[in-house]
Amino acid sequence: MDQISYKTTYVNKDTAQKEWILVDAENEVLGRLASKVAKLLRGKYKPSFTPHVDCGDNVIVINAEKIVLTGKKLTDKVYTRHTGYPGGQRLTSPMAVLAKHPERVIEHAVKGMLPKNRLGRAIYGNLYVIAGPEHAHEAQKPKKLDLNTLK
Numbered sequence: 001m002d003q004i005s006y007k008t009t010y011v012n013k014d015t016a017q018k019e020w021i022l023v024d025a026e027n028e029v030l031g032r033l034a035s036k037v038a039k040l041l042r043g044k045y046k047p048s049f050t051p052h053v054d055c056g057d058n059v060i061v062i063n064a065e066k067i068v069l070t071g072k073k074l075t076d077k078v079y080t081r082h083t084g085y086p087g088g089q090r091l092t093s094p095m096a097v098l099a100k101h102p103e104r105v106i107e108h109a110v111k112g113m114l115p116k117n118r119l120g121r122a123i124y125g126n127l128y129v130i131a132g133p134e135h136a137h138e139a140q141k142p143k144k145l146d147l148n149t150l151k
Helices: 030-042 094-100 103-111 118-124
Strands: 020-024 058-062 079-082 089-092 127-129 143-145
Touching (some): 030 058, 030 103, 030 118, 089 094, 094 103, 103 127
Parallel strands (some): 020 058, 020 143, 058 127
16 A cells, blocks of 8 residues: 555653653752653643653753742742641642752642643652752663753
C-alpha cells in the first residue's frame, strides 16, 4: 500500500521515550519553575504527547534551597494542613518550610500543577527534588536543561 496513513498513533507505557533531565533551581522563581517541571513530567513538550499515558521524563531538581519567591510570599503565603483531630488545622509559611525541608516547597508547587487522579500520582513519582547540588542519579546520565529555553 503506497498511501500515506492518516491514522493517529498513540504512545503507550512500553513505547514511551522517557529521558532523565537535570534542572538547576538556583535563582529560579518558584511558580515558573514548577509549571515548566510539571510540563516536563507530563510530557507536553514532546510531539508524541498522549494525555492518558505517563510519557513524560524523569526530572531531577537540584539546589532547591536557592529557590526565589517574589513579593512577600516568603512570609505571607500560607500552607494549610489538618491533623484529622478537632482543632487540628496547622498553618505554615514557606520560610519555615524552606528552613527545615527546602525540597517540599518545590514538590508542593509541582504536585498542585499535575492532574488530580491516579495518572497524576504516578507522574509525581518521576520527580526527584534535592536540596543541595549533588544527586544520586548519575548512573542515569541526566541531560542538563536550561528552563529559560522552554516556552
